Amino acid sequence: MDPRSVIPADGSTSWLPGRTILLVKGGSHAYGTALPTSDLDWRGIAVAPERYSFGFIDSFSQRESKHDPDLVIHEIRSFLRHAANGDPNVVEVLFGEEEDRVLMTPWAQRLLDARHLLVSRRLRHSFAGFAVSQLLRLENREPGNMKLACHAVRLIRMAHEILATGEIRVRRPDAADLLGIRRGEWSVAEVGVYVRSMDAALDEVEADSVLPREPDRRALEDLCIGIVREYLRENG
Helix, strand or coil: CHHHHHHHCCHCCCCCCCCCHEEEEEHHHHCCCCCCCCEEEEEECCCHHHHHHHHCCCCEEEEECCCCEEEEEEEEEHHHHHCCCCCCCHHHHHHHCHHHEEEECCCHHHHHHHHHCCCHHHHHHHHHHHHHHHHHHHHHCCCCCCHHHHHHHHHHHHHHHHHHHCCCCCCCCCCHHHHHHHHHCCHHHHHHHHHHHHHHHHHHHHHHHEEEEEHHHHHHHHHHHHHHHHHHHHCC
């Protein structure tokens, strides 16, 4: 199957499948926590046609679909902007397993080769912030949704790992434990105590981290300009 066939090609974004430079599996399949009933999530990056970069009538930042399949394709500049700001759902696109990259291009390889530029102490706040937001949803609005508990624990653990090791491990070595949490082996109260204690401990972990405070935005800017300029030169 052509991996681009999962990308909608309709309306004003009929160009999107042909200009997608990276497509990966996301969500539970990327984390290693998928259930037999889990749908596939697709995440990708595209370079929009020239008029989107230089004109004012058309604009494009991402194409999202919550239907089958669940899909998000980011425009490359928007992608790097959100990734530099530490959005976990965006950053992880570049840090999954090689086997989960179903569409690779030379431009995507350049992004992968430079992904270390995104790793900074800023990720502590975004990953931990997402973890706490999932916990609050679990406690206040969706107490029976243990998928939120699984995400909260995964994200707070990743915040610790990033600060301590500089690595973003999308495929989880603790997948079995996370699946147990999703099955309800932890109570909501236990999840709350765990996530909040791990969050409180992050100051000490950050103090010992050798990561830069912020990502190298200038290098990322130069990378983005270079990729877009080269791609438009070859593809218009």
